[in-house]
Amino acid sequence: MRGSLGGPRVLLRRLREVMAQRVSAQERLDKIVVLIAANMVAEVCSVYVLRVDSTLELYATEGLNRAAVHQTVMRAGEGLVGLVAQEAKPLNLSDAQSHPAFAFKPETGEEIYHSFLGVPILRAGNTLGVLVVQNRAHRIYSEEEIEALQTTAMVLAEMIASGELSALARPGAEPAARRPLHLTGLGISDGVGLGHVVLHEPRVVVTNFIAEDVAREVARLDRAVDALRASIDSMLEGGEIDPAGEHRDVLETYRMFAHDRGWMRRLREAVLTGLTAEAAVERVQSDTRARMMRQADPFIRERLHDLDDLAHRLMRELMGRTHAPKTERLPKDAIIVARNMSPAALLDYDRTRVRGLLLEEGGPMSHVAIVARAIGVPTVGQIANAAGLVDQGDAIIIDGASGEVHIRPQADVQAAYAEKARLRARKQKQFAALRDKPCVTRDGEHVALNINAGLLVDLPHIAETGAAGIGLFRTEMQFMVAASFPRSGEQERLYSAVLDAAGDRPVTFRTLDIGGDKVLPYMRSFEEENPALGWRAIRLGLDRPGLLRSQVRAMLKAAAGRNLRLMFPMVADVAEFERARSIVERELTHLRRHGYLLPEQLQVGVMVEVPSLLFELDELFARTDFVSVGTNDLVQFLYAADRGNTRVSDRFDPLSVPVLRALKRIIDIGQAHGKPVTLCGEMASQPLGAVALVALGFRSLSVSVAAVGPVKAVLRQLDARRAAQRILPWLEGRCSDTRLRERLHAFAESEALPL
Known part of the structure; x- marks a missing residue:
């Protein structure tokens, strides 16, 4: 069913206008749900945001009782909204109330609505909330409508990730997108590192989501994919790669994915909804990442890294960035975050500015771990999806002894680790006094x-x-x-x-x-x-x-x-x-x-x-x-x-x-x-x-x-x-x-x- 405002492209253009307005965060959200409901001829459109306590709070609605905004809260996994957040995939129902996961919230007044479409609000594979549309009639929403809602959710994800909604939250109930995280990995190189995130392979930040000319975006995507395929073919056939080495196996996997018809079809469909080519790549990969991260099969999860890298290569091709930022731009307290890296890559960084290293993989006997210990860089490894949990410039603390990692730490945590670092420095001075003894x-x-x-x-x-x-x-x-x-x-x-x-x-x-x-x-x-x-x-x-x-x-x-x-x-x-x-x-x-x-x-x-x-x-x-x-x-x-x-x-x-x-x-x-x-x-x-x-x-x-x-x-x-x-x-x-x-x-x- 096509909406009265002319489909997802028109909706995206209207959203861009709303995003540019100088209004409060709540006003912006309220306008967005009205736009989505009108475009999709939906009687209800609601935005639920994942909070730091892992609950989902209703932040805006068109069609439900407005008094329920900031009052209705769903526990993790509760109701249809909780199910969408938990599984990170769309849920399309013609009779929502007959679903076993349905949870009745009387304050919302939603009992009169039967059809339900919910999509996760995703960023880098992480769920930030849920976007829902509902109608009284029993109906199944079309593939086009699902696609339009997913595209819109991508715009909302950037709004949530920006921290704009934090002003609307009560203390302890802030949006989870910017929540402090406490993780435990494997301590690899002793020491405490306090600083700010530097992604070893920075994500290309998409700033323009909405296409001015869809045909032009399709052509840009085709050219970038052709260039990507050609570069992989060149590396494989240029004679520089060992015919029996693991590097060839990785590139062969890249080539297989780059020629995958299903991947290409999903990219084209995303562009045809009105996204720019790079936004389409971002959306398709975020959806893929969310699904694969929830798979128990380690082989499937390993392939996720290959797809991530391929998507990053394609994004850089689209935006004309063939190389990561130079290390001279490092902050004075850089904590390098990477999936893994070679010893040579670590040594390329300015050692006077590197305060720590955080790896998704890596063990105490890995090559980069040996070098990290040699140059005295605190290092923690085996933090799953580390690069997807942080943004460039985030405050971060790593403890190479305990393996603890604090992302966006609160002030008291920062103060405690700063004191620990000072105590460690004093102890090092005591050890230094033993040098000549x-x-x-x-x-x-x-x-x-x-x-x-x-x-x-x-x-x-x-x-x-x-x-x-x-x-x-x-x-x-x-x-x-x-x-x-x-x-x-x-x-x-x-x-x-x-x-x-x-x-x-x-x-x-x-x-x-x-x-x-x-x-x-x-x-x-x-x-x-x-x-x-x-x-x-x-x-x-x-x-x-x-x-x-x-x-x-x-x-x-x-x-x-x-x-x-x-x-x-x-x-x-x-x-x-x-x-x-x-x-x-x-x-x-x-x-x-x-x-x-x-x-x-x-x-x-x-x-x-x-x-x-x-x-x-x-x-x-x-x-x-x-x-x-x-x-x-x-x-x-x-x-x-x-x-x-x-x-x-x-x-x-x-x-x-x-x-x-x-x-x-x-x-x-x-x-x-x-x-x-x-x-x-x-x-x-x-x-x-x-x-x-x-x-x-x-x-x-x-x-x-x-x-x-x-x-x-x-x-x-x-x-x-x-x-x-x-x-x-x-x-x-x-x-x-x-x-x-x-x-x-x-x-x-x-x-x-x-x-």
Whole structure:
């Protein structure tokens, strides 16, 4: 049924006029419902707005009792209006009162109306309210009418999101669009970040919703879609994308969606209702997002990210914005919000202005998490739909320790976290005061506290923290942040700079740990069912000896006349270590033959992170110069639980009997052979974990930069002998894993250790 005012295009033009008028928010809403009712020949038009308490309040109506405005409130899921909000999809009924969800509200006077059409008011997939039309006659509304109402709801969504309606609300009943949100994700990098949202991939803000010339908008849409398809085809066929890599799979998915007839049909239909091309894309994607977000199937939810990205690309194509805003425009207190991002993308931002990072995905061992910790950026991950819950410039607080996130926080919350940040700063000053003091336990045991590093930005931390050296330099970080494979000369310059910065402090370089889940964008990748157990690290290096040889040669040349410590990761047996060491000997011979100055001292070691090495320790220590225990991988392999998988990562505890027994075995056999043993990994960066390790006999730990102060403060208060006397007997008798951590906490409290 076509409305008397000539359909949705006329309605949109009238709405634009109303939106431009200088009237109060209530007057504007009242005029809008009158316009919609007249256009659709509806006897009732009502707007319900979702409030911060998750209820729906009647904000405006034409046809119902006006005294019910701001008085009628529906609970979440209550009535037909609540059902539309809950399911985020239209509801079209010829006899509303016969529906099982119907809820009678006598103050509205709606009992005389039978037909009902309700559509959700959506923005970025989030429900902000419900728009309803009703008639006395029993009728089903046409597809055209549903489309018109959905289009109108999009305009209302922007009005609600702008905060204009907040002045109409009672305290505690404000519209939910701008409500404060308290979410809990996964703490990835410690620290508190207070600031304002910067979207890593900003949504293109649509400012012009209503088309002047529909035919012109259809043509704009067609041109933009053609350009989008051409750009995807060009990337796929240009030879720059690995034919077997995951990047190709993503682009193939994009191409499939870009050629989907249903998607194109929905876009065209939205434009034909009178929307501009970009507004049509926004509306179709918001509807799609709302439906897919409510799906339980993780595969469907994953495809939502692909559709989001495709829609953003199309929007940028329509508005002539091929790139995101430059990072120079950052506020001084930027909190970056992204679905996920590469380490290189994070490093592109001005570090002096970044106060935190919030990710929809990301785990503590992801590449960007490692870089975030290295540069001291508080980070929280695994916040679903993070980018859809915020707007550019929103106030936000993140706590990298607890994983808590406060979006648009209230004043008391801001004050509390500001005080927490000040307390943290004072504590950091206290830790800084320990910089030049030795890390010696109360009973005189010296513990070498080294830092983990991987980039040039990490080097100043050696002096800042007073660290004994770099216990783990992750050489793959240089490869991960580079646009192409670093040449041997680039590698040599990096390693030389690291040694220069360390001075007389030792540096332990780990050879490349790539492959598996650490896929370099410029290298061919292979699909593996268990990438952590797959073709990675030393396995890749031994199978591609040219790669390992060039890296070893760069290290040897960079360390000319100096001391060099290098170690191999992911070694599964002694034979692998011997093969890797033979490559080092071969490169030494090559450099001697060509007259290069060699390192004054060379030590070659192994990372113990594969459990099979636990049963070859005597043979290993007889051949290696030192051993470094990589607890991150060793613990996950011992428990057969992927530390990056949130479903199982909490099923094991590093402070458990099996893990501590394994570590005690390593340190005991190392001492018996007179070989140095150090330990790197998150376990050492936790003060309680450091206490347990020192009790086991470890005297060299490599920790994150942020952990140096807290760990040193604890160890300087620790009596290592008493800790060993208390803890070691627990490993000999029967003790459950949970009880062991509890006992360690109780011991620390009894010793007044500053955990």
